[in-house]
Amino acid sequence: MGPRVAIVYDAPAPSRYDARGENEAVSDVLDSVKAVNRSMIELGYTTVQIPLAQPTAEAIARLKTLEVELVFNLFEGFPGYPETEPIVPTVLSEMGIAYTGCSAKALALALNKGKAHVVLNAAGVSIPQYQVLNPEMVNKFHLRYPVIVKPCSEDASHGLTEDNVVNDIESLRRQVNLMASLYGDEVIVEEFIDGREFNVTVLGNSGYEVLPITEITFTLLPDKPKLLTFAAKWEPESYYYKNTPPVCPAKLTDEVKKRIIEAAVISFRQLTCSGYARVDMRLDKDGCPNVIEVNPNPCISPTSGAANQVKAAGLTYTHFVEKIVRIAIEKGTNDKCQSNA
Numbered sequence: 001m002g003p004r005v006a007i008v009y010d011a012p013a014p015s016r017y018d019a020r021g022e023n024e025a026v027s028d029v030l031d032s033v034k035a036v037n038r039s040m041i042e043l044g045y046t047t048v049q050i051p052l053a054q055p056t057a058e059a060i061a062r063l064k065t066l067e068v069e070l071v072f073n074l075f076e077g078f079p080g081y082p083e084t085e086p087i088v089p090t091v092l093s094e095m096g097i098a099y100t101g102c103s104a105k106a107l108a109l110a111l112n113k114g115k116a117h118v119v120l121n122a123a124g125v126s127i128p129q130y131q132v133l134n135p136e137m138v139n140k141f142h143l144r145y146p147v148i149v150k151p152c153s154e155d156a157s158h159g160l161t162e163d164n165v166v167n168d169i170e171s172l173r174r175q176v177n178l179m180a181s182l183y184g185d186e187v188i189v190e191e192f193i194d195g196r197e198f199n200v201t202v203l204g205n206s207g208y209e210v211l212p213i214t215e216i217t218f219t220l221l222p223d224k225p226k227l228l229t230f231a232a233k234w235e236p237e238s239y240y241y242k243n244t245p246p247v248c249p250a251k252l253t254d255e256v257k258k259r260i261i262e263a264a265v266i267s268f269r270q271l272t273c274s275g276y277a278r279v280d281m282r283l284d285k286d287g288c289p290n291v292i293e294v295n296p297n298p299c300i301s302p303t304s305g306a307a308n309q310v311k312a313a314g315l316t317y318t319h320f321v322e323k324i325v326r327i328a329i330e331k332g333t334n335d336k337c338q339s340n341a
Contacts, residue, residue: 003046003069004067004068005045005046005068005070006048006068007036007040007050007072008063008075009029009030009050009051010053010075010076010079011051012030012079013053032301033049033074035300035301035317036074037049039320040321040325043325050066054081056078059087063088064091064095069097070097070098070329070332071088072324072328073089073100074297075088076155082111082155083108083153085108085111089104090104097332099332100328101274101296102277105272106296107297110295111153112153113150113293114152116293117188120270123267125270126284126288126291127290128190128192128290129143130190130191131143131189133176133186133187134176135176138173141169141172143191145166145167145168146167147166147191147192148165148166148189149164150187151182151184151187152183152188153186157228157233157234158230163175164227172189175187193290194225196282197282198280198282199216199278199279201276201278201305202276202278203323204275205274205327205330206330208268212313213248213249214247214309215252216228216244217245219244220240220244224240224243232244248309260281260289267291267294268294271294273296275296276300276306276327277295278294278295279294280294280295307320
């Protein structure tokens with residue numbers, strides 16, 4: 001029997017997303033669990049699946065009973081409570097158990113889009129002009145229209161529809177109020193960059209590997225904002241899903257490709273990511289990549305963007321899983337050496 005590995009994930013459950021019809025992103029984790037489990041068995045590991053459910057204290061207690069060599073961390077936070085995502089790496093670090101993906105620090109930092117923008121801007125990464133607002137602060141708005149209004153601490157495009165791109169103060173006020181009421185008091189408002197959109201998956205710990213770049217192509221009607229909405233990601237029958245097809249590898253000049261890769265790696269490093277993360281960006285009118293989001297531990301189901309990039313690189317899904325595991329073991333070994341030094 002091979003080394004024992006726990007695949008830890010969030011158990012799907014009713015949440016605030018149900019009222020918005022956004023539960024597809026929550027249930028998608030089960031596809032990742034099945035695929036990772038198959039690959040781990042193929043690689044010779046013995047696996048156990050550990051779904052975590054609320055309350056938090058019971059989930060932590062369950063983690064502390066684990067007797068494994070490694071945890072494959074697919075936990076994305078309890079449904080409706082994305083701020084709980086760092087729980088698993090926090091507990092595992094205290095226990096000295098190696099785990100895949102990013103640290104609690106990286107997960108917490110990237111989840112707060114305002115703080116992440118501060119870090120990226122300080123590092124010289126191009127980002128859209130932005131403000132963090134709440135409903136009482138809309139009168140302090142000073143950006144140029146059009147702007148996009150997004151929840152400040154959500155991922156998986158929760159809350160994103162075409163209505164989030166606004167061109168006047170009344171629409172802005174309405175969307176800020178809506179996002180704040182559904183997803184938390186603060187929202188992030190960015191000047192909307194209407195250029196080409198790309199995403200790239202970065203893997204690594206001390207060194208970095210970049211998978212082939214994906215472009216989101218927009219075949220939308222002229223009156224529709226070029227936006228990867230929640231429906232575009234999770235609802236195959238929707239208009240936005242059908243008209244935002246990904247192309248991988250993207251067709252790029254050598255110069256633009258180089259700039260995208262540099263922006264992705266710097267962003268990965270500055271947000272203290274490790275293991276794997278996806279970096280999303282758009283080209284502005286000058287052809288400069290502007291990072292709009294860094295997503296640590298993104299979805300890696302067989303139909304995900306990361307999985308498509310793996311195929312474009314000529315790798316199997318199991319090879320991808322193996323890379324993630326090797327990086328985790330390397331990081332765990334380095335952490336133990338540093339703690340013993």
